[in-house]
Amino acid sequence: MEIALIGVGKIARDQHVPAIAASADWDLVATLSHEGTVDGVPAFTDLDELLQHCPGIGAVSLCVPPGARFSYAEAALKAGRHVMLEKPPSVTLAECHALERLARAHDVALFATWHSREAAMVSAAQSWLRDKPLRRLRIIWKEDVRRWHPGQDWVWEPGGLGVFDPGINALSILTEILPDAFHVSTAMLDIPENRQTPIAAALAFHHPAGAEVTAEFDWREAGPQRWDIIAETDAGTLALTHGGARLAIDGVPQSNATEVGEYPRLYAKMARLAAARAVDFDLSPLLHTADAFLRGERRSTAVFHW
Incomplete structure (x- = not known):
């Protein structure tokens, strides 16, 4: 499945880009960021423009700072794309509950990742x-x-x-x-x-x-x-x-016994969720925080x- 990476900062460069590149499930076809790019991958600064130019994208992976995650995730879910979120999934519990309702309403996968x-x-x-x-x-x-x-x-x-x-x-x-x-x-x-x-x-x-x-x-x-x-x-x-x-x-x-890293396992799980249009959105770590x-x-x- 084609995927877009939103936010190309340190965690994206260190973990997400290598994990996607090594995955047989995903093809990174676009990025959206105001601070970085990925060599050989088309770069955008506006989500609507990205989705218009890359209509085959089935999922987005969000690595922007927490304060910006909700607006991007909301837009992607409303556009019918599966969404994978870096931790924490958003700043507030209310925003998280709103995203889960949207994912279920639009029948798309939503994954709150906890890489540790x-x-x-x-x-x-x-x-x-x-x-x-x-x-x-x-x-x-x-x-x-x-x-x-x-x-x-x-x-x-x-x-x-x-x-x-x-x-x-x-x-x-x-x-x-x-x-x-x-x-x-x-x-x-x-x-x-x-x-x-x-x-x-x-x-x-x-x-x-x-x-x-x-x-x-x-x-x-x-x-x-x-x-x-x-x-x-x-x-x-x-x-x-x-x-x-x-x-x-x-x-x-x-x-x-395992040699597979944290992020490759996350992207493998995201592939399974996308195939099933399922939601995995445990908020307990954010609740304690x-x-x-x-x-x-x-x-x-x-x-x-x-």
């Missing part, structure tokens, strides 16, 4: 935790924003999520691997004096069985980068590290400059 759920060992962690009584779970998600989001000012604007841009990846894994429902009970948000979104956050969750579940997100980590989830159960301790790429049980590394902002106590911290 496709990390190599997430499924194995989910299977291991399924029948284990949980005592304690800690998320430690610490990275250097200057390294991973260089010069991207949109992350600091309303709707940009701040440290929850990577933090929502951890929440997407957590909502995948825990068998029980949980919700945010407290949150502390550290917001630079000259920015609109947090540079760090500490969360605590209510777990129905009384397990202690916490998360620590920090964008100020200049040392070793950490994307770890540590779960202590009655049957042992699980360590899901490197953003879900590695798994150890009681310190014993578990084997990784929104609750963190609603529950969060704001604490002013030092100014941030690139």
Whole structure:
């Protein structure tokens, strides 16, 4: 199927373009962006013009910053195109619900992707935790924003999520691997004096069985980068590290049987959804993020400059 890529920034160049190029399901025939292009692919800056010049396009993949996703997705769905969305699918839950209603009304596929759920060992962690009584779970998600989001000012604007841009990846894994429902009970948000979104956050969750579940997100980590989830159960301790790429049980590394990356798996799933005109639109990671902002106590911290 012919597909158009909307937004050609860092994540598109690093992940989406190679995944589409390697896929037997998709043919990238157009891009729409105000900041980048893909060699050999026709480039546009207006969606109506793109669809007019490329009427065979069956799907669009949206990689623009969250604040711009709704308007593009709305237009594409109304035009009868399948839509794939980078995380988070939009800025607000209300916008997301509106997109789902549109997709169902126009009988097209809609996919809210959570790429970290496709990390190599997430499924194995989910299977291991399924029948284990949980005592304690800690998320430690610490990275250097200057390294991973260089010069991207949109992350600091309303709707940009701040440290929850990577933090929502951890929440997407957590909502995948825990068998029980949980919700945010407290949150502390550290917001630079000259920015609109947090540079760090500490969360605590209510777990129905009384397990202690916490998360620590920090964008100020200049040392070793950490994307770890540590779960202590009655049957042992699980360590899901490197953003879900590695798994150890009681310190014993578990084997990784897959060599397929996160984004190739996402595009393969999108192909299946498009064929079935199905909707896969889980909003639980965004729900927890929104609750963190609603529950969060704001604490002013030092100014941030690139």
